Amino acid sequence: xxxxxxxxxxxxxxxxxxxxxxxxxxxxxxxxxxxxxxxxxxxxxxxxxxxxxxxxxxxxxxxxxxxxxxxxxxxxxxxxxxxxxxxxxxxxxxxxxxxxxxxxxxxxxxxxxxxxxxxxxxxxxxxxxxxxxxxxxxxxxxxxxxxxxxxxxxxxxxxxxxxxxxxxxxxxxxxxxxxxxxxxxxxxxxxxxxxxxxxxxxxxxxxxxxxxxxxxxxxxxxxxxxxxxxxxxxxxxxxxxxxxxxxxxxxxxxxxxxxxxxxxxxxxxxxxxxxxxxxxxxxxxxxxxxxxxxxx
Numbered sequence: 001x002x003x004x005x006x007x008x009x010x011x012x013x014x015x016x017x018x019x020x021x022x023x024x025x026x027x028x029x030x031x032x033x034x035x036x037x038x039x040x041x042x043x044x045x046x047x048x049x050x051x052x053x054x055x056x057x058x059x060x061x062x063x064x065x066x067x068x069x070x071x072x073x074x075x076x077x078x079x080x081x082x083x084x085x086x087x088x089x090x091x092x093x094x095x096x097x098x099x100x101x102x103x104x105x106x107x108x109x110x111x112x113x114x115x116x117x118x119x120x121x122x123x124x125x126x127x128x129x130x131x132x133x134x135x136x137x138x139x140x141x142x143x144x145x146x147x148x149x150x151x152x153x154x155x156x157x158x159x160x161x162x163x164x165x166x167x168x169x170x171x172x173x174x175x176x177x178x179x180x181x182x183x184x185x186x187x188x189x190x191x192x193x194x195x196x197x198x199x200x201x202x203x204x205x206x207x208x209x210x211x212x213x214x215x216x217x218x219x220x221x222x223x224x225x226x227x228x229x230x231x232x233x234x235x236x237x238x239x240x241x242x243x244x245x246x247x248x249x250x251x252x253x254x255x256x257x258x259x260x261x262x263x264x265x266x267x268x269x270x271x272x273x274x275x276x277x278x279x280x281x282x283x284x285x286x287x288x289x290x291x292x293x294x295x296x
Contacts, residue, residue: 021053024287027286029055031279031282036275037245037269037276038056038059039055040059040267041054042189044262045291047259056189057188059189060187061248062186064185065138067187068135069135070158070195073158073205076209076210078150080206084149086127089125092145093121094106098175099171115137115139115142116139117139118139127146136219156170164190164195168185171183192264193264197262217236217237222240224277225277225281226263226280227253230284234254234256238253242273245269248267250264255292
């Protein structure tokens with residue numbers, strides 16, 4: 001009830017839906033004009049290429065956990081190439097090595113948290129299950145294990161081959177020596193938009209592998225940004241990310257009328273992270289309403 005009341009209040013003063021994608025972009029720019037922080041947006045309709053706009057398309061953002069989607073693409077690419085099978089198992093070990101000096105570090109684990117692998121240290125797990133947890137629960141230990149398997153540099157090189165020119169996967173999670181030196185994963189709205197469009201179109205790895213990646217993304221546990229204000233019959237295949245001052249979401253959205261689109265929402269320098277999250281929710285709803293009201 002709260003969600004639908006808020007939606008009604010948000011748009012009760014709107015006279016009409018914008019007629020063009022240029023007006024849609026202008027309306028969203030007006031919506032965020034007075035917000036504190038920096039926002040990056042990429043919208044691409046998948047059935048109509050002309051329905052596209054971007055705001056701060058090439059601005060660099062700390063990738064946070066959105067970098068886990070590129071890692072998944074590299075993992076599935078290597079599986080497709082026959083280097084391993086997704087059903088192969090590896091040991092869940094909390095032992096990793098800094099990119100600065102190869103010194104060992106461990107993650108801070110919370111066995112009572114959402115991530116199922118933070119309570120499975122020492123056990124064997126399939127590569128598929130580790131990847132599923134990396135995406136759906138944003139598992140940090142699964143992420144680091146997969147990066148050790150496929151490589152950060154190799155992941156970045158694959159992103160270049162897909163046309164993402166600025167996304168950079170440098171390291172795993174909680175490499176504090178690297179963080180202290182400013183060595184962090186980064187991305188832009190354009191680059192995330194490019195790789196999600198590849199996934200949606202079956203051109204990231206292969207039609208079969210990309211379809212499997214979409215199914216993993218659809219299992220996303222964290223649905224509190226872009227999908228939050230949308231009707232329940234909208235299917236999101238998305239990956240969120242957050243750190244201090246940052247709230248991200250990125251993914252493919254499938255409407256019941258057959259339309260689908262890629263939407264990327266990145267933010268930084270947020271003094272109020274809850275408000276930043278709400279801005280993403282509101283932008284997502286504005287776009288959904290534009291797509292659906294124009295056909296009525």
